[in-house]
Amino acid sequence: MSMANTFNFFKLSLYMIKKFFLVLMIIGFNQLSAQTSSTSPEYEAKAIGGKEQIEQVLQTQLTLPKTLLTSNFDVEITCFFDLDTAGKAVNIKIEGNVNNALRNELLRVFNFWKFYKTLKLPNESRPYFLIFKLSTEKYNRYFKQKNKLTLKKPLPVDSSFVIYTKADKSPEYYKNGNDGLAEFILSQIEYPKLAIEKSIEGTVVIEFVVEANGYLTGITVKQGVNAGCTEEALRLIKLTKWQPAILNNKLVRYRTNYPITFSLRNISKDNTGGNQMGQ
Numbered sequence: 001m002s003m004a005n006t007f008n009f010f011k012l013s014l015y016m017i018k019k020f021f022l023v024l025m026i027i028g029f030n031q032l033s034a035q036t037s038s039t040s041p042e043y044e045a046k047a048i049g050g051k052e053q054i055e056q057v058l059q060t061q062l063t064l065p066k067t068l069l070t071s072n073f074d075v076e077i078t079c080f081f082d083l084d085t086a087g088k089a090v091n092i093k094i095e096g097n098v099n100n101a102l103r104n105e106l107l108r109v110f111n112f113w114k115f116y117k118t119l120k121l122p123n124e125s126r127p128y129f130l131i132f133k134l135s136t137e138k139y140n141r142y143f144k145q146k147n148k149l150t151l152k153k154p155l156p157v158d159s160s161f162v163i164y165t166k167a168d169k170s171p172e173y174y175k176n177g178n179d180g181l182a183e184f185i186l187s188q189i190e191y192p193k194l195a196i197e198k199s200i201e202g203t204v205v206i207e208f209v210v211e212a213n214g215y216l217t218g219i220t221v222k223q224g225v226n227a228g229c230t231e232e233a234l235r236l237i238k239l240t241k242w243q244p245a246i247l248n249n250k251l252v253r254y255r256t257n258y259p260i261t262f263s264l265r266n267i268s269k270d271n272t273g274g275n276q277m278g279q
Contacts, residue, residue, distance in 0.1 A: 045128040046116045057112045059142050060215035065101050074135040080126035087114040093126055111161045112217050152243055157212040158252040167245040171210035171254050174241045185236055191267050192228030203261045204233035210242045212251040233260040
């Protein structure tokens with residue numbers, strides 16, 4: 001081989017090596033970009049009701065087997081998913097080595113949430129994500145709170161996840177119905193100082209779903225009042241416990257609403273102990 005041919009061969013080999021490493025760098029960069037973008041803030045799923053709604057569902061609806069709890073687990077779990085037209089999570093993928101019981105329970109719990117469709121990515125698979133941090137200690141706090149409610153009628157639970165607005169028996173506050181709920185609200189309400197200073201009164205209307213276990217999800221404000229009254233009404237309604245609705249001799253999910261009125265005439269004391277669920 002002549003010197004010229006040898007030199008050209010060397011140049012070609014060097015070019016091919018450079019091109020090979022360039023391709024590897026591009027592939028690696030794309031993979032890194034995909035991994036980074038999939039867990040970047042704009043891809044985090046935005047639940048209707050916010051992070052408070054996610055926590056409310058975990059606190060009142062999550063049920064784990066004792067075999068898992070005895071292991072003192074402490075995990076961080078990432079779930080990727082798509083959203084259907086109604087904002088429900090579909091095609092859920094749970095990352096990592098997750099216990100099957102926990103995996104199945106997380107899939108079940110997703111039925112309680114709806115999300116805003118914030119991305120327009122028709123060709124992107126599972127663009128949204130949520131990260132859960134769960135532990136034995138955290139779950140035991142949830143369980144202790146849930147265990148305070150005993151249902152009057154331990155009927156079978158409707159498993160369809162349908163939310164009803166009509167039933168054979170509507171839900172009611174677990175202790176003395178409407179009278180008991182009005183008494184609880186009046187005894188626990190903390191009239192916001194700003195509202196007092198500005199002489200603000202009014203009625204906050206809260207809409208929510210009474211779940212088959214008597215706790216609330218899907219809490220939204222239908223009518224608000226300024227100066228902290230809306231926030232106080234939300235705090236109060238989250239503390240309540242209910243006897244669930246009954247349809248066809250089954251406990252069902254039921255959407256209803258409740259008005260909480262802020263009247264300056266009802267200010268008689270400083271309620272500082274209003275943090276006990278349902279009393």
